[in-house]
Amino acid sequence: MAKESEVSAPTAPQQPVIRLRDAELRFGSRVLWHDLDLDVAPGEFVAVLGPNGTGKTSLLKVLLGQNTLSAGTAEINGSTVHSGNPAIGYIPQQRGIDPHTPMRGRDLVGMGIDGHKWGMGLFSRGRRKKVDELLAAVGAADYAHAPAGTVSGGELQRLRVAQSLANDPSVLLCDEPLLSLDMHHQKVVAALLHEQRVKRDTAVVFVTHEINPILPYVDRVLYIVGGHFLVGTPAEVMTTESLSRLYGSPVEVVRVGGRLVVVGGEEECVDHHHLHDEDLAPEGAVSR
Amino acid sequence: MSAGEIFANLFTFEDYGELVALLANSLIAAALLGVVGGLISVFVMARDIPFAVHGISELSFAGAALALLIGFDVVAGSIIGSIVAALIIGVGGAKASEKNAIIGVLMPFGLGLAILFLALYDGRAASKFGLLTGQIVAITPAQILTLIICAFAVLIVLAVVWRPLMFSSLDPEVARAKGVPVSALTIVFMLTLGLAVALSVQVVGVLLVLALLITPAAAATQLSASPVWVPVLSVIFAVTASVGGILVALGSPAVPISPFVTTISFLIYLVCRLVGGRRMKSLDRRRAARAAAEHSASLTAA
Numbered sequence: 093m094a095k096e097s098e099v100s101a102p103t104a105p106q107q108p109v110i111r112l113r114d115a116e117l118r119f120g121s122r123v124l125w126h127d128l129d130l131d132v133a134p135g136e137f138v139a140v141l142g143p144n145g146t147g148k149t150s151l152l153k154v155l156l157g158q159n160t161l162s163a164g165t166a167e168i169n170g171s172t173v174h175s176g177n178p179a180i181g182y183i184p185q186q187r188g189i190d191p192h193t194p195m196r197g198r199d200l201v202g203m204g205i206d207g208h209k210w211g212m213g214l215f216s217r218g219r220r221k222k223v224d225e226l227l228a229a230v231g232a233a234d235y236a237h238a239p240a241g242t243v244s245g246g247e248l249q250r251l252r253v254a255q256s257l258a259n260d261p262s263v264l265l266c267d268e269p270l271l272s273l274d275m276h277h278q279k280v281v282a283a284l285l286h287e288q289r290v291k292r293d294t295a296v297v298f299v300t301h302e303i304n305p306i307l308p309y310v311d312r313v314l315y316i317v318g319g320h321f322l323v324g325t326p327a328e329v330m331t332t333e334s335l336s337r338l339y340g341s342p343v344e345v346v347r348v349g350g351r352l353v354v355v356g357g358e359e360e361c362v363d364h365h366h367l368h369d370e371d372l373a374p375e376g377a378v379s380r
Numbered sequence: 381m382s383a384g385e386i387f388a389n390l391f392t393f394e395d396y397g398e399l400v401a402l403l404a405n406s407l408i409a410a411a412l413l414g415v416v417g418g419l420i421s422v423f424v425m426a427r428d429i430p431f432a433v434h435g436i437s438e439l440s441f442a443g444a445a446l447a448l449l450i451g452f453d454v455v456a457g458s459i460i461g462s463i464v465a466a467l468i469i470g471v472g473g474a475k476a477s478e479k480n481a482i483i484g485v486l487m488p489f490g491l492g493l494a495i496l497f498l499a500l501y502d503g504r505a506a507s508k509f510g511l512l513t514g515q516i517v518a519i520t521p522a523q524i525l526t527l528i529i530c531a532f533a534v535l536i537v538l539a540v541v542w543r544p545l546m547f548s549s550l551d552p553e554v555a556r557a558k559g560v561p562v563s564a565l566t567i568v569f570m571l572t573l574g575l576a577v578a579l580s581v582q583v584v585g586v587l588l589v590l591a592l593l594i595t596p597a598a599a600a601t602q603l604s605a606s607p608v609w610v611p612v613l614s615v616i617f618a619v620t621a622s623v624g625g626i627l628v629a630l631g632s633p634a635v636p637i638s639p640f641v642t643t644i645s646f647l648i649y650l651v652c653r654l655v656g657g658r659r660m661k662s663l664d665r666r667r668a669a670r671a672a673a674e675h676s677a678s679l680t681a682a
Contacts, residue, residue: 156556156557158556158557175556175559176557176558176559176560177559180557182553182554182557182558184553184554184557185553190428191660191663192425192598192601192602192605193425193426193550193601193605194422194425194426194550194597194600194601194604194605194606194607194610195426195550195551195605195607196605196606196607199550199605199606199607200550200551203543203546203547203550203551203554203555204554204558206543207543207544207546207547207551207555207558207560208543208544208547208555208558208559208560209543209544210540210541210543210544211539211540211542211543212539212542212543213542213543234670235666235667235670238605238663238666238667239605239663240605241605242660242663242664242667243667244667244670244671247667247670255554256554265557276678
């Protein structure tokens with residue numbers, strides 16, 4: 093599959109969906125990142141990469157209005173970020189759901205439409221139709237009536253995609269949405285997200301440890317390491333030279349069967365063993 | 381004593397009709413508490429905090445025992461005790477595991493206080509026992525009025541916060557991202573839970589509150605995951621247990637109400653569990669079938 097756009101920065105004079113200027117985030121005396129400038133154009137797919145604890149999820153929380161920048165500005169569609177912004181769709185890190193949780197797949201999606209409103213919520217044909225459309229768009233109609241705790245991880249993430257699209261957001265913020273999926277379903281869900289963002293011209297900011305499942309679709313990469321960062325196309329950022337400079341130590345980017353493997357940089361942080369396991373999987377070639 | 385004699389000691393259905401008429405107010409209160417319990421228990425299940433119900437009931441017990449000791453209204457005492465507990469638990473920890481630790485610390489403290497107050501109290505022993513096992517047939521019309529007012533307060537609050545509370549209970553991260561005031565709703569819910577516990581204590585007593593505030597929805601979620609059917613079934617189960625328990629207990633002067641309420645509640649759960657086990661197996665089979673179909677489709681495509 094070809095990339096949507098070969099342009100790394102938006103050239104059209106359209107307003108960016110996300111606009112960060114001199115953004116700095118600190119917790120106490122610890123600065124996670126600073127002087128971050130980033131414009132995300134409508135429909136653009138931006139991957140946010142980097143070791144654990146570098147403030148990738150915190151960046152999403154800034155955009156969600158849950159973390160406050162210590163300096164600089166963050167805007168979505170031209171207005172300062174704030175909590176409960178309907179322009180945002182959010183896919184959280186996956187966590188298990190008990191099979192007896194009183195929620196079906198379609199209820200998960202429906203809560204994305206009007207779960208934040210007060211009152212009981214009366215039956216509405218329009219709402220049901222909207223839920224059906226969302227379920228159909230992600231191919232989840234088959235198991236929409238099953239309890240959400242009884243569907244597979246891949247199926248749940250399809251439901252999550254449908255939920256995040258419920259209010260026709262202009263940007264999807266995804267926090268490691270592929271984390272607990274097997275290789276096949278990582279590709280399926282990534283392709284689904286790509287398909288929907290192209291169809292709806294929704295920008296995607298995708299926090300991940302693992303770029304390979306989304307590599308075919310990514311327009312730009314924001315790579316954060318220890319307060320420093322790089323922004324550019326995957327071809328610009330995901331190179332031995334760029335990442336060595338960013339990490340400040342020798343890092344090698346190896347291309348194995350169409351997949352990118354970063355050797356060296358990840359070793360300075362814990363909890364990344366699973367990543368290497370995935371990288372070694374033999375069926376992992378991404379067709380490009 | 382033969383089984384027949386035991387049964388004869390347990391049950392006499394003489395003057396049954398008159399007893400029912402006499403206790404009409406208690407029955408209405410029990411039905412209302414069944415509705416409250418059935419609805420609250422849905423959220424207890426959705427938030428996965430059954431242990432909190434137990435913790436709150438122990439402090440409710442302490443509050444009631446203190447009220448008994450100092451000659452204050454017992455219903456009001458148990459309401460204050462449970463609301464204090466609910467607030468501590470609600471503010472204390474965001475995660476279920478943190479909450480559990482706080483509750484585990486709170487529970488023995490509450491029980492200890494209650495035992496202290498009861499030991500100091502030198503009034504009727506039946507009043508002490510009533511706190512443990514429920515006393516809805518013994519409470520005064522004024523107390524029943526308090527119960528009814530509190531029950532309606534809980535129902536009104538639930539009606540207003542229903543959707544965002546459900547959202548933040550089932551899916552807190554996305555709810556917060558959508559601007560739902562998740563933390564504030566937690567406090568609101570813990571307060572209504574505290575009230576509901578205090579009300580249920582009157583029917584089944586401190587030790588058996590779980591029968592009205594957990595079991596109904598636990599049974600209902602065995603049968604369904606629908607946002608409509610789970611509350612409806614849960615309310616039906618809770619009302620059946622609370623009203624049914626009183627009706628059966630009326631024929632049994634020797635035994636308090638709570639064993640009948642808990643037994644009915646338990647039997648309902650048992651039946652639902654048996655039916656629900658088959659439902660789970662069939663859901664598992666369907667998931668496996670979908671996975672197999674998807675796999676063969678991807679093989680064909682490749």
